[in-house]
Amino acid sequence: MSLSQPLVGERTREQIRKSVTEPSSDVAGGIFKSLLMLSLGLALMIIAVLFVDQIVDGWAQLSTRLGGFLQGTLRSRSEDELLGVHQGLYGSFWIAVFVAVLAFPMGLAAAIYLEEYARENRFTSFLELVIRNLAGVPSVVYGLLGLFLFVNSGWLSENITNGSTVISAGLTMSVLVLPIVIITSQEALRSVPAGLKEGAYGVGATQWDMIRSQMLPYAAPGILTGTLLSMSRAIGEAAPLILIGAITGGMTANPGITDVGSLDEAFTAMPIIITTWVQQSGRDAGFLTAAAAAIVVLLAFVMVLNMAAIILRNHYEKKRVG
Known part of the structure; x- marks a missing residue:
């Protein structure tokens, strides 16, 4: 007892x-x-x-001439029947393509290296600190970087970007969102349970097999969430595009959305069009209605991209639960 x-x-x-x-x-x-x-x-x-x-x-534009507004171009008068945002949609679409093709794979690869391959030492700690600081740098600074590196530099400008073009804008926006992609991908990779890694090693998998078959599928929802946020920021930024030299006035070219031949020509984008029309509404009140309609189109464009990312994220979440 x-x-x-x-x-x-x-x-x-x-x-x-x-x-x-x-x-x-x-x-x-x-x-x-x-x-x-x-x-x-x-x-x-x-x-x-x-x-x-x-x-x-923007209902006056959206309800009466939505198709013409989406196919129209930059004009000097708001009453012009050819006024529209097609040139801005072209620029924003290809900026998003550049970000998806360049920033996402590079950011994910950097996150995998830092989490699984890099040794824990002072250099790695310093590198991660630099990446986190770069994520908080104002976008106008990246615009200055893009102006110097992609627009005014001799070799790049003459052989790749051709000055103030969609290529320069896409490269600049890719650099802008790259730190965000790295950080969000790192956080997603850190959430993978240690048991999954140990189980993969237990059946004889190599480190890359473990990453490919266990870590990436499990972390995919978090990675896609980060890419969604970075994509939205890249599409909505105006300051870097202004510094790079996006057109705010009339443009002669009106390429199709999939026309890659116009990537090395003068460009504009949706944030630039909205900013320009709001400024011009002081002399022409009709541009305020056009700017509101352009904002709705930009939001719809971003929502379509977000829905695609959400569908992919839910797909991987179901596989993870299963």
């Missing part, structure tokens, strides 16, 4: 401790969840109000 008595006392004290701490943690968790849902609901309400407001302001 003397040996069992302390064990009973220990159990009693453990039960008392749990009865005291568990309710308090449940209350704190409930408060945090409520605040989180409240913040999410408030953010969605603000976005919905802004979206509806822009639809109302």
